[in-house]
């Protein structure tokens with residue numbers, strides 16, 4: 001075997017392993033989600049392929065602005081397998097994100113997806129933080145047409161730094177990326193995480209933790 005072929009084999013093996021670490025490759029053309037199936041699988045069971053229609057691969061509504069009248073001033077409109085059944089098993093999805101002036105999509109992570117985002121309107125300050133022990137903060141200002149990627153699992157955010165509305169579209173490498181919003185998960189857990197645990201973790205008084213817990 002030549003060195004070149006050996007290198008290719010090693011690369012193929014490596015890429016194969018990477019692919020397995022994410023969503024499984026489809027074993028058929030599609031597996032449109034059947035929300036009525038009682039079968040429990042990783043994802044959703046397939047609808048009978050003979051009954052699949054164009055509507056199963058279709059979603060309409062991302063031209064509509066999301067309602068940003070909330071505490072953070074942003075709204076995510078998802079197009080996951082739940083909204084678009086044809087996405088089931090395909091390992092991809094998308095969202096529209098609307099931002100009120102100075103609105104924030106607060107720090108959160110997607111446990112199952114890398115996210116690639118593009119700004120359609122406005123200017124966004126975006127950033128993510130690398131894993132321990134560095135916890136390096138990587139940040140950038142994005143203008144209309146700019147693209148940025150948030151690597152899988154890392155805590156990230158976007159903030160509109162303009163006086164007008166902003167809109168972004170993002171694609172995610174999962175049909176069901178999941179979202180863990182840091183503040184809500186930590187201070188809004190149900191039932192609550194004991195305040196002495198959070199006081200020790202955040203190195204503040206219990207009273208300060210309790211104030212934060214009332215907000216989520």
Ligand SMILES: *[C@@H]1O[C@H](CO)[C@@H](O)[C@H](O)[C@H]1NC(C)=O
Nearest residue numbers: 033034035036037047051085
């Ligand atoms: C699920 O069941 C409801 C109620 O029986 C039916 O209206 C709907 O079409 C079903 N959905 C699918 C995808 O089969």
Ligand SMILES: *[C@@H]1O[C@H](CO)[C@@H](O)[C@H](O)[C@H]1NC(C)=O
Nearest residue numbers: 065066067068069070071075
């Ligand atoms: C937007 O959300 C707010 C708060 O929930 C609500 O009061 C308001 O009616 C909503 N606006 C629209 C246009 O749906």
